[in-house]
Structures are given as structure tokens and as C-alpha cells.
Amino acid sequence: AAGVIQSPRHLIKEKRETATLKCYPIPRHDTVYWYQQGPGQDPQFLISFYEKMQSDKGSIPDRFSAQQFSDYHSELNMSSLELGDSALYFCASSLGQGALLVWPDTQYFGPGTRLTVL
Amino acid sequence: SQQGEEDPQALSIQEGENATMNCSYKTSINNLQWYRQNSGRGLVHLILIRSNEREKHSGRLRVTLDTSKKSSSLLITASRAADTASYFCATANQAGTALIFGKGTTLSVSS
Numbered sequence: 001a002a003g004v005i006q007s008p009r010h011l012i013k014e015k016r017e018t019a020t021l022k023c024y025p026i027p028r029h030d031t032v033y034w035y036q037q038g039p040g041q042d043p044q045f046l047i048s049f050y051e052k053m054q055s056d057k058g059s060i061p062d063r064f065s066a067q068q069f070s071d072y073h074s075e076l077n078m079s080s081l082e083l084g085d086s087a088l089y090f091c092a093s094s095l096g097q098g099a100l101l102v103w104p105d106t107q108y109f110g111p112g113t114r115l116t117v118l
Numbered sequence: 119s120q121q122g123e124e125d126p127q128a129l130s131i132q133e134g135e136n137a138t139m140n141c142s143y144k145t146s147i148n149n150l151q152w153y154r155q156n157s158g159r160g161l162v163h164l165i166l167i168r169s170n171e172r173e174k175h176s177g178r179l180r181v182t183l184d185t186s187k188k189s190s191s192l193l194i195t196a197s198r199a200a201d202t203a204s205y206f207c208a209t210a211n212q213a214g215t216a217l218i219f220g221k222g223t224t225l226s227v228s229s
Contacts, residue, residue, distance in 0.1 A: 033217070042206060042219040042220060042221050043206070043217075045218065048216050058211070090160060106166055107217060108163065109160040109161040110160055111159060111160045112159070114158070
């Protein structure tokens with residue numbers, strides 16, 4: 001079965017550079033979530049989209065922005081990178097808010113993008 | 119504040135033994151989910167238990183939910199070395215639009 005795809009898998013950037021992470025949800029899933037997981041930490045919710053509209057916002061810095069496109073893929077744009085941004089960034093998708101049968105719905109996670117800021 | 123807190127933080131057992139991990143949460147829930155994460159990898163959904171369920175099984179996994187105590191436990195029976203991973207419980211945020219994860223329990227199973 002198709003899973004959530006994230007690219008790139010690894011990314012190394014310098015401080016103050018920008019980075020773009022991409023996420024391709026499971027086909028027919030209408031909701032995409034982004035999480036950040038620092039070393040030894042639990043995943044922290046950043047932002048989510050439902051049907052291409054921002055659904056909710058968590059602890060996402062103002063330097064970050066994201067969007068969901070017409071084909072449901074999502075991109076997380078990160079600017080003015082800081083050392084503390086080094087983390088695993090996960091995208092998850094679900095057939096979520098539209099169904100409202102089981103809420104919150106099971107989220108299927110991608111393999112993550114490991115971002116290292118030097 | 120953290121929605122889900124887990125204990126123990128780390129657990130080391132021998133193959134064949136059972137492993138029990140506990141999770142507590144603070145607000146009312148519709149469901150509680152358990153995820154597994156191998157080191158540096160993505161999270162894999164294990165099981166979802168609804169607020170009106172008390173116990174659920176999936177293979178060697180048994181999850182219980184006590185809404186009066188706002189707690190859940192995950193039991194892995196007859197553990198294997200391949201069960202070595204971190205296990206997280208997750209509940210919904212206040213808006214019900216995203217998951218809030220607990221700190222996780224790191225399980226090490228030695229052969």
C-alpha cells in the first residue's frame with residue numbers, strides 16, 4: 001500500500017539559509033500534518049491542512065510557513081534557519097476531518113526529513 | 119502542558135518477557151492512540167482505542183483505557199528483540215485537530 005512520502009530524507013543547511021520540505025500524502029487522504037521532533041524529544045505539532053486550507057497551528061515559528069497544494073501535497077518552508085531547527089520533521093496524513101467517524105483519525109506518518117543546521 | 123505523559127521513560131527486559139507501558143493524559147478524549155518509533159525513523163500507528171472501550175487487542179498488543187483515571191496502558195506480551203523501539207501515546211489537542219504525543223517509553227529487549 002502507498003505510504004506517505006517525504007523528500008528529501010536528509011538535508012544539511014547553514015544558519016540563515018532556507019529549506020523546503022515536501023510531503024506527499026497517502027492517496028485520497030485530505031488532511032496533512034507537520035511535526036517536529038528534536039533529539040530525544042516527542043514529536044511536536046507544527047501545522048495542519050485540510051482540503052488545502054490551514055486547519056490548525058501549533059508551535060510553528062513565524063520563520064516557517066507551509067501550504068497544501070491542489071494535488072494535496074504539502075510543503076514546509078523554513079527561512080532564517082537556526083541551529084535549534086535541527087530535528088526530524090515528519091509529515092502525516094489522514095482521512096480525517098471530512099470523515100468525523102473516528103476523531104482524531106489515525107495518522108500515517110512519513111519516514112521524516114532529518115534537517116541538520118550547521 | 120503535555121497531554122500525554124508516559125512511564126517508565128525507559129524499560130529493559132529480556133526476550134519472552136512482557137513489557138507494560140503507561141500513559142496518563144489531562145483532558146477528555148475521543149480516543150487514544152499508541153505509536154511506535156524505531157530510532158530515527160517514522161512513527162508507526164499501532165492501535166487506537168476509543169473512549170467507550172476499556173480494552174483492545176491486536177496480536178501481541180493489549181491496550182487498556184481507564185477514562186476515570188485518565189490513563190492507558192500498552193502491554194506487549196512475549197517480547198522480541200525486534201520490539202526494541204520507543205512507544206508513544208497520543209491524544210488530540212484541544213481543538214481536536216492534531217495529535218499531542220507523550221514523552222515516550224524507550225523499550226530495549228535483549229536476546
